[in-house]
Amino acid sequence: MKNVYFTLIISLFVILISCEKEIEFKGDSVQDLIVVNGVLEKDSVIQISLSVTKPSMGPDYFGQNQYLKSPANLILTDNTTGETFMSTMNSLSYYSFGTTAKSDHSYSINISHPDYLTASATTSIPQGVSIIDWDTSTINVSDYSSEKKLNLSWMDTGEENFYFVELFSIDTVYNQKNLLYIYSYKINEGTMNDGSSMLILKDDLFNNSLCQLSIKFNPDYYYDQNWVKLDEKSYKVVLHKVSKEVYNYYKSVSKINIGPFSEPVKVYTNILNGLGVFGGKSSTTLFFE
């Protein structure tokens, strides 16, 4: 009898309290857009990959609507020299141009496709940056664990500059690199900040002066089959000087936090009539142990 009452109460509760139904999506009709992945690396061949958006509602299977169904027409213009370049299609998604990205040059891209609005964007390639000084140290936190510290310095120039820093461990056995998490960092004599897998920096604190970046991370090791710690791996740090568009894009992406109570994030784009980013970067790599 008790179970009958319990079932009745639960049923009543479900009927009264939790009424769920499917409703029609009545958002503004949004046209599918071209998504541009175009971060041009200084002195490298200019390559751009394209994908397209897919509607949030309706059919959703793997890969659906993510790729162009026919080739797009891309025109790249070097605004500094006035030259224009036509693209070579490597696949429906990848396009390259017969030129390399030059520092301080401004570039515009124009992408047309019969199924989508014509997308366009402009950027410039930043000058390279040289690492002036660096050192590393290892601090034993306890008998079982240690942390590694890397100090890195470079000279910032007078204009507004943007950077991001990535740290990898290099596995020579499997010939691969692993992105490491930088758990804290500080600039010059400032306070320690919470880190991330990719530090995104603006030169507010060191404009036109020396930047001394100090990062802390957990060392990475080789292990044997029984997970016994062997030698420490070597490392690679990449300092990217990026255009404002790339900085804004990665800054907004870094805020994304998938969770039921997380605030929504509007991802930055500089693509007119499209999404993604068209920007430039100039990278400097340092290997250390």
Added chain:
Amino acid sequence: MRPFLFLTILLFQFSSFSQETKTIHGYVSSTKTGEKLISATLYDTLHKQGAITNEYGFFSLTVKNETTVLRISSFGFSTEMIEIKKEETEFNFNLTEIQEIEEFVISSERRSIEKTNIGTMELSMDKVDKLPVLMGEKDVLKILQLMPGVKSGGEGSSGIYVRGGGPDQNLILLDGVPVYNASHLFGFFSVFNSDALSQVTLTKGAFPARYGGRVSSVLDMRMKEGNNQKFNIEGSIGVIASRILIEGPIKKDKSAFIISARRTYIDAIVKPFLPKSNKGGYYFYDLNAKFNYKINNKHHLYLSGYFGQDKAEINQSETFENYQYRHTYTDKTGLNWGNAIAAIRWNYKISSKLFANTTFTYSKYLFKIYNSSEDSEYDNGVLTNSSYSFNYFSGIDDWTGKIDLTFLPNPNHTIKFGLGDIYHTFRPGVNTTSSNTNNETNSLVEGSDSQFAHEAYLYIEDEHKISKNLKINYGIHHSSFFVGDKIYNQLQPRISGNLILTDNSSLKFGYSRTAQFLHLLSNTGIGLPTDLWVPATEKVSPVTADQISLGYNHEIKRQYNFVIEGYYKKMNNLIQYKEGASFFSQNTDWQSKVEKGQGWSYGGEILLEKKKGKFTGWIGYTLSWTERQFDNINSGEKFPYRYDRRHDISVVMTYQLTKTWDFGIVFVYGTGNAVTLASQSFQLVPNENGFNSQNYNNIENVTSINNYRLPAYHRMDIGANRTRKKPYGESVLSLSVYNVYNRQNAYFIYKSFDVFTDKNTLKQVSIFPIIPSISWKFKFNFEQIKENKLNKKKQ
């Protein structure tokens, strides 16, 4: 400080009066209960001069020193005409309550067109009793949500959103003490027990200088004082809660008390159906108490308190045992939150023209989540004990001291001035974890540090009758907030006025600058008690707002009241969680998780009210726009506030069919709340490692924050009350049906993926379909019981 100096000099200038005048002063009280009457009017019929009692029932009227006749009236009481002889000055008037009130009005007898404060509404407590309500629980805040310019947060929410402001921007005062969390049951019911309230006034426009500390509205609620004439017991039994109120004299005409309590029994209803290994449940309670003592005609002392708490807890215990093994596990998880407030108030009639009210108050709000578990394992003679506990708590404590003075130099001026200090202690979210294994303990405390602040203020205002047709309330409020090494000073001018155009119409206007030193950090919008009260700090500035409003008020045959008002409000230094931030990540300081921005709200409100007759009620309509802008949210572009509601309509009607039966009907319609919903998704740009920084393949393309509207909200409630006289007093049986046509209003929506059809759809969750309820209210009349006994004996 110059304006204060000027006003103080002005104040003393008023004191010089001709020897030909006299000041009639005293209190107006109810004959039946002895309680002081607020806003009762006194009118000198000979000299055509009037006065109104203040919030403590005190009046002062300076007239020519000759015999005259005073007319004294108050809503719900019979009007008295009293002859005042020459040289007579001090009086305590008693008015008799009318048994059958034919009028069902928003305001008291004082005509709406005569009031200076634009956007002010006085709520008759009769209304709370007569209208249909959810689950039979009378709720003043839900009635206020039916007024134009006041919006609810959504289905079932008891929070109020006034003219584009957040729920934290309302100064909710219970007997002059601020209440921080005004909701029970996750926002479905307010904490105010309507049985214990005597007056509720909401000011949503330019509020007078005596109020400070919030930028959107003032909700001033006064508790009953307690009947100093006779004992009274009343109560009600409802579907989910019951309540009782006891009041009576301690010493007749001298002192009285009132105690009211309410408790839900959801826990008791659910208990028989819980598995044996589980205990716990959910309940909330309220306790209001007040004691007043009249020391003499000049001094009056009041003590009042409110204690309320919500508690939800689940206890689990399991034991597994065999030959040489025993494992016992216990777990306790719960959350509780509540307010505790206490006030001591001293009324001192310094002279016939000067009245002082000195108050000391304490207000506390605490929210706590806890989990503790114990594990005990006995295996082959070896005993292992371990335990774990987690506590998260946040809260705010206020100690306040203030003095408010009312100076009535002549019938053309009512000057109020005063000062006070609030000492705040903020605890904006602290986690403590502790684990113990075989007597080895590890503890960790993380979160935001407690913050301490002083909020000192002073104000002066004058209700100035410039001419027969023009009355202006002007004043200035200055507050200083001391937090850390920072001092914020805010000078806040206020002005509102009333120009009587004809016998039946008036034009009202107002401007106010307001400042608020507290923020409510919220990202759920559903009234979860996890919302944090945080102070203005060195990094986060106080909120300021400027509002202008203009209104027109027209009365038709003193039966219908028509009000149209327009307003424009600009808010600065609002805070909101940063993009991607979540209140769950409490281990970082809250200041690093917020953005500062600004907001705008503008619109118009219409109220058409029928005040008299068997059929009464009102229609309210609001047309409004509310926007927010933060430099680092939504690419710095403006976006609609979550509660930006273009249209908001409420229709409220009551009909007194007979002396026994009355009926009520409520219809509400509102544009759906604004939420963020992406219409498409896209792939992120990968980084050097082949993945993007967050390793997300697909990301929702949020074109704009709060770009999507929930379906429009509407529902109709109906109710009926049967009131019958009984030998013991009175019995009221209330039947109500909430959401009579079973509208499924959206509580929230979400995107759902169906694995069978590989399709994304939009789902809506509703919580309150049609809900019938019944409640029974009783009232004991001891005089009637005694009379009945005597009659029986005589027979």
